[in-house]
Structures are given as structure tokens and as C-alpha cells.
Amino acid sequence: MAELELVVRGGTVVTASEQFRADVGITGGRIAAVGAGLEGARTLEAGGLLVMPGGVDSHCHIEQLQAGGGADEETWESGSRAALTGGTTTVVTFSTQFKGRPIGPSLAEYRRRAAKATVDFAFHQIVTDPTDAVIAELPDVVASGIRSFKVFLTYDPLRLDDREFLRVLAAARRLGALVTVHCENYDAIGWMTEALLAAGKTAPKYHAWSRPIVVEREATHRAIALAELVDTPIQVFHVSGPEAADEIDRARRRGLKVWGETCPQYLVLSAESMDKPGFEGAKFMCSPAPRDAAATAGLWEAIRLGTLDVVSSDHSGWSYDGPRGKRVNGADASFRDIPNGVPGLASRLPLLWSEGVAKGRISPSDFVRLTSTRPAQIFGLHPRKGSVMPGADADLVLWDPSRRVTIANALMQHAIDYTPYEGMEVTGWPVATVRRGEVAMWDGRVQAAPGSGEYLPVAPYDLIRPRGVLANGFDPSAY
Ligand code: DUC
Ligand code: ZN
Ligand code: ZN
Numbered sequence: 001m002a003e004l005e006l007v008v009r010g011g012t013v014v015t016a017s018e019q020f021r022a023d024v025g026i027t028g029g030r031i032a033a034v035g036a037g038l039e040g041a042r043t044l045e046a047g048g049l050l051v052m053p054g055g056v057d058s059h060c061h062i063e064q065l066q067a068g069g070g071a072d073e074e075t076w077e078s079g080s081r082a083a084l085t086g087g088t089t090t091v092v093t094f095s096t097q098f099k100g101r102p103i104g105p106s107l108a109e110y111r112r113r114a115a116k117a118t119v120d121f122a123f124h125q126i127v128t129d130p131t132d133a134v135i136a137e138l139p140d141v142v143a144s145g146i147r148s149f150k151v152f153l154t155y156d157p158l159r160l161d162d163r164e165f166l167r168v169l170a171a172a173r174r175l176g177a178l179v180t181v182h183c184e185n186y187d188a189i190g191w192m193t194e195a196l197l198a199a200g201k202t203a204p205k206y207h208a209w210s211r212p213i214v215v216e217r218e219a220t221h222r223a224i225a226l227a228e229l230v231d232t233p234i235q236v237f238h239v240s241g242p243e244a245a246d247e248i249d250r251a252r253r254r255g256l257k258v259w260g261e262t263c264p265q266y267l268v269l270s271a272e273s274m275d276k277p278g279f280e281g282a283k284f285m286c287s288p289a290p291r292d293a294a295a296t297a298g299l300w301e302a303i304r305l306g307t308l309d310v311v312s313s314d315h316s317g318w319s320y321d322g323p324r325g326k327r328v329n330g331a332d333a334s335f336r337d338i339p340n341g342v343p344g345l346a347s348r349l350p351l352l353w354s355e356g357v358a359k360g361r362i363s364p365s366d367f368v369r370l371t372s373t374r375p376a377q378i379f380g381l382h383p384r385k386g387s388v389m390p391g392a393d394a395d396l397v398l399w400d401p402s403r404r405v406t407i408a409n410a411l412m413q414h415a416i417d418y419t420p421y422e423g424m425e426v427t428g429w430p431v432a433t434v435r436r437g438e439v440a441m442w443d444g445r446v447q448a449a450p451g452s453g454e455y456l457p458v459a460p461y462d463l464i465r466p467r468g469v470l471a472n473g474f475d476p477s478a479y
């Protein structure tokens with residue numbers, strides 16, 4: 001074998017199925033060998049550390065374009081830095097289509113901005129307006145390497161009604177794409193919000209009252225039923241409690257291709273987090289809303305059973321005080337007028353390790369599966385991403401499983417001016433992040449060259465092939 005360029009020596013490799021002592025040899029940005037006694041031109045000592053595949057964050061919002069112009073406050077530069085800080089080497093972010101407008105120019109602009117990335121990246125395509133013209137653009141979108149569409153069942157002006165959702169599901173079936181879904185009932189939330197505001201209940205904590213889990217459970221059930229009708233695989237985004245997870249579990253028992261994702265905010269925060277004096281609760285507002293201890297316990301059970309097999313960040317690029325941040329409509333805005341979302345690119349892995357592995361709820365291999373291997377598989381990036389094996393990209397996180405760190409916003413290295421986890425002590429922390437063979441982060445110092453991230457076009461893959469089960473054998477997506 002030609003001399004290895006870099007050897008990560010003396011660590012314990014953790015994959016989604018096993019854990020063993022081995023060196024990892026790297027050449028040309030790829031893993032060339034995994035075994036004992038490897039020698040190379042350079043060595044990275046990993047004694048006492050775990051060597052895991054770099055994190056794959058399959059749901060995060062970075063420099064996402066906004067309908068009124070401009071973009072999220074989190075740029076590709078700062079978002080990449082935060083991801084690498086937290087041990088993540090690949091992100092899947094969102095190209096947007098705006099109502100009344102085509103996909104093409106917006107996607108081109110998004111690609112232009114993403115050229116500054118230092119993490120590798122793929123895109124989901126948001127569809128908000130599935131007119132004939134927009135549907136006609138989707139073959140080109142897919143040909144350009146985007147094989148997942150994102151739809152919202154709530155939020156003005158993004159949400160689709162059921163018939164529009166069916167059109168997107170049908171297009172995905174025809175084109176060999178997956179559909180990811182934000183499941184909450186639009187009308188129920190709107191109606192509850194009006195009633196709460198009329199009752200003078202405007203504080204951030206009423207955000208959770210406006211969208212209790214029943215609205216998520218209903219929309220999850222409906223999304224699954226409509227996906228079954230069309231025979232299109234879907235992933236349900238950000239499941240916040242066991243009632244919604246149960247809908248996914250039932251679907252999977254019936255053999256449907258439905259996957260479920262949750263996020264650290266649903267494992268760590270609760271509706272109570274939003275009940276802080278003044279406006280402080282806005283820092284914890286995201287949708288669906290964090291619930292309570294029983295819901296968190298139910299989510300861990302759903303993770304244990306495999307019903308939820310991805311933990312993404314749903315990192316949202318809005319700060320507290322910034323120009324588009326939580327206070328954009330004033331420091332006394334009602335919950336209806338406060339931007340939703342929490343940052344989490346850098347804290348995703350430490351929070352899941354600390355709450356999951358360190359507390360004995362999941363194993364190190366479960367951690368790898370949830371944060372890297374499974375998202376890479378579901379979104380067609382595996383085995384290039386999400387695995388430590390010869391031929392895969394040399395994307396690694398070197399992990400100290402017992403380092404204790406108190407989370408502070410400065411450690412997150414994002415552009416956002418707060419973290420909802422400020423002051424929380426975690427056990428387990430990334431020491432180094434290797435991206436395609438380059439040490440991109442070492443002990444909190446990010447050193448990847450601007451623009452060194454690569455776009456990951458997704459080719460057809462088997463996992464998302466429709467099952468071929470249709471009511472009466474009639475395929476409505478063909479018409
Ligand atoms: N919910 C979303 O659906 N997206 C971003 C932020 C949030 O809270
Ligand atoms: Zn969402
Ligand atoms: Zn999101």
C-alpha cells in the first residue's frame with residue numbers, strides 16, 4: 001500500500017454497530033485502512049479518545065433565503081464553523097421556493113452562498129407553492145442532486161393544504177425523491193392562537209399552549225396517510241413527543257417507509273423553559289414546542305425502539321437581539337409574532353452524548369447511528385458519509401467521552417447571540433474534527449479554508465424506492 005498521508009492512532013473506533021481499538025489511515029481525503037499498527041507521513045494521536053464518523057446534521061437552517069429578501073443571520077461561514085466546532089462535518093440545509101415564484105433563481109442564489117461552506121453539504125428543496133410550473137422544475141432540481149423535498153403543514157406563507165401536499169408527494173414518487181414534513185395542524189394552531197390572544201395570554205410560554213401535541217399528532221397521522229395513498233417515503237421532522245412517535249411506529253409496523261427525527265431541544269428543554277420572566281422565554285421557542293418530562297421519557301423510548309432514528313439540530317439562524325431575531329417585533333411582542341427556532345449546530349452532539357450515553361440511555365454505537373450513519377443513509381449520502389470504513393470520506397470526530405464542559409454561547413462559535421443551553425454542564429466533548437482528511441477543528445480552533453466544503457449531489461438510492469403498494473393498483477402520480 002502507498003504510504004498513508006495521515007494516521008489517527010491509538011483511538012477506539014465507534015461505528016453504528018461496534019466498537020474496537022484501531023488506527024485509521026487516510027490518503028487523498030478518504031479512509032484507506034482501519035487496523036492495527038498503521039504508519040503514515042503524519043500522525044494524530046487519539047489515545048484515550050473515541051474515533052467516530054463526523055456528525056451528519058440532516059436538518060439545519062443556514063443562510064436560508066427569506067421571502068422578503070436577505071437570509072438567516074447564520075451565514076455559511078459561521079454555520080460551518082459552529083458545525084465543525086461541534087463535531088459535525090456534513091449538513092443538509094434548505095433551498096427555498098417562495099409562493100408565486102420559481103425555484104431556479106432562488107436555488108442558484110443559495111448555491112452561490114453555499115460556496116463559502118467549510119463543511120460538506122447537501123440540500124432539501126422546500127416547496128411552498130406546487131403549481132404546474134413549479135412541479136415542472138422539479139426534474140431539474142433532482143437532476144442537480146437534490147433528492148428530498150420539504151413541506152410545511154403549518155406556517156404562513158409556507159404551508160401546503162392537503163391537495164398541494166399530495167401534488168408534492170406525487171412528484172417525489174415520479175422522480176425518486178423523499179419528502180420531509182413539518183407536521184402541525186395549521187387551522188388548529190391559528191384558532192388556538194386567536195383564542196389565547198383574545199384572553200390576553202400573549203407571553204412566550206403561550207406558544208406551547210397554542211400548539212399542544214394533539215395538533216402534531218393529527219398532522220403526523222395525516223401526513224402518513226397521504227404518503228401511504230401516493231406510496232411515497234417520508235421523514236417526519238422534529239417529533240416532540242411519544243404521541244407523534246406512536247403514529248410513526250404504527251406506520252412502520254404496517255411496512256410503510258416512514259422515518260422519524262427528533263432534536264436535542266425536545267430531549268433537554270420543556271414548555272416550562274418558555275415560562276421565564278419578561279421576554280427571556282423567547283430563547284426557548286421553537287416549533288413544535290418542547291413538552292414535559294413525560295414526553296421526553298417517551299422520546300427516549302422511541303429512540304430505544306428505533307422509531308426515531310435521527311437526531312438533527314433543526315438549527316435556526318435567528319438571534320435574540322439581531323435585526324431579524326426574537327425581538328424583531330419588540331420586546332413585548334405576543335408569542336404569535338416571535339420568530340420560532342433555537343440554535344443547536346455545535347451543541348447537538350455534546351447534548352445527545354451527555355443526556356444519552358453518559359446517562360446510560362443509549363450506547364456509543366446508538367449515538368453514531370442517530371447522529372451520523374442513519375441520517376447519511378436516509379438522505380442518500382452513505383457510505384461516503386456516516387461510516388468509518390475504507391473508501392469512505394475521512395470525516396471523523398475525535399471524542400473525549402468524559403470531558404465535562406459548561407455550555408456557554410462563546411463556545412458555540414455560531415453567529416447567534418445566545419444558546420438555550422447556557423450554563424448547562426455536559427459530559428462528553430469533541431476534541432478534534434477531521435473533514436476529508438484535514439484537521440478542521442482542534443480543541444475549539446477551527447482551521448478549515450473558506451470554501452473548502454463540497455456539495456454532495458445525491459444519486460438515486462434504494463432506501464427511498466416506493467413500496468409499489470397502491471390502493472386498487474392505480475398510480476395517481478402518473479397523471
Ligand atoms: N421550527 C421549524 O419548523 N423550523 C425552524 C425552527 C423551528 O422552530
Ligand atoms: Zn419544521
Ligand atoms: Zn427546521
